[in-house]
């Protein structure tokens with residue numbers, strides 16, 4: 419099959435790889451119909467995630483058609499159109515039983531903290547991903563969900579990560595009626611977090627980024643009040659000023675490890691890097707939320723440590739909720755919102771490229787060129803191996 423392959427930082431190629439096969443009775447083989455590139459893929463692409471191995475195929479956001487199922491997969495059959503949540507989960511462990519599918523304890527022998535993610539580094543299990551023609555889907559009786567006939571496939575692919583992750587970001591903000599919510603990051607995840615904040619009763623939604631084209635999009639689409647942090651002398655001070663000097667009720671970090679906005683943090687978190695990512699957006703969130711407020715973190719940071727203002731968290735009495743999204747848990751509700759016309763996730767897609775042009779796709783999305791918000795890859799007709 420044709421598949422995207424990692425060759426080292428900033429180097430991505432299309433190569434021929436052996437077709438995946440059923441290795442376990444709970445596996446399925448899925449022929450990919452759409453895959454997307456995520457901000458989390460950029461951390462891999464930029465060489466910032468430990469144990470990202472040359473030869474790995476990325477891609478944790480994909481839809482496909484079931485080609486083959488193992489004997490223990492009773493709920494799927496060849497020909498089914500499915501969307502596949504980015505988490506691999508067993509469905510039966512302590513965490514899966516609590517619907518914490520992003521924290522499954524049975525799928526990643528490489529680590530005790532992080533669960534398993536398709537197409538990520540070996541710290542997340544080392545499973546190959548969906549930026550390819552075919553994928554092996556382990557525990558296929560748990561993750562994949564049939565795409566309803568009425569649903570647009572582009573809405574479906576955004577239900578595998580970005581949309582439910584933004585939704586969970588808002589949920590973890592524990593938003594109360596009329597709350598002021600600040601979302602840091604106007605990427606796909608931040609965009610869906612801002613939109614979801616309204617669904618959960620926010621009275622005011624503010625989005626911070628430094629890319630005007632993204633702020634312009636969310637200003638209308640959220641809608642949201644937007645500020646470009648590079649035009650503010652002090653973003654924290656500004657947020658306080660526009661919230662009666664109290665601070666926001668809820669702040670959401672939808673940026674993660676590669677944040678801009680603080681030279682020393684960027685130098686030590688991204689360029690050198692001696693800490694596991696630059697927690698600039700997180701520190702801004704901590705400083706601009708009110709005392710007793712809530713911080714929700716979905717932006718991804720690496721293992722080991724970061725220079726986070728933990729003393730402020732204590733003195734201000736903050737609550738911090740953070741997690742990898744448990745995609746499967748949110749699907750019923752989000753499908754309802756889409757069917758009712760309250761949400762059309764595909765409206766954030768700006769780029770549609772053939773899978774063969776995946777390297778270009780990473781370059782455009784990674785460097786935020788051509789007003790890119792979200793890139794979807796379309797596998798072409800099969801080439802002879």
Ligand SMILES: NC(=O)c1ccc[n+]([C@@H]2O[C@H](COP(=O)([O-])OP(=O)(O)OC[C@H]3O[C@@H](n4cnc5c(N)ncnc54)[C@H](O)[C@@H]3O)[C@@H](O)[C@H]2O)c1
Nearest residue numbers: 457458603605606607627673674677678679717718742743
């Ligand atoms: N927890 C999860 O389950 C989960 C799932 C998907 C993605 N993520 C993470 O969410 C984050 C966002 O993903 P995405 O796909 O939207 O990525 P993205 O790269 O498209 O968006 C990040 C945005 O943050 C902006 N930004 C940079 N520094 C900032 C700062 N200091 N303040 C405010 N904005 C700033 C960038 O300009 C960009 O628009 C990434 O860290 C990604 O790894 C987490």
Ligand SMILES: [Zn+2]
Nearest residue numbers: 456457458579
């Ligand atoms: Zn993702």
Ligand SMILES: [Zn+2]
Nearest residue numbers: 508511514522
């Ligand atoms: Zn589990």
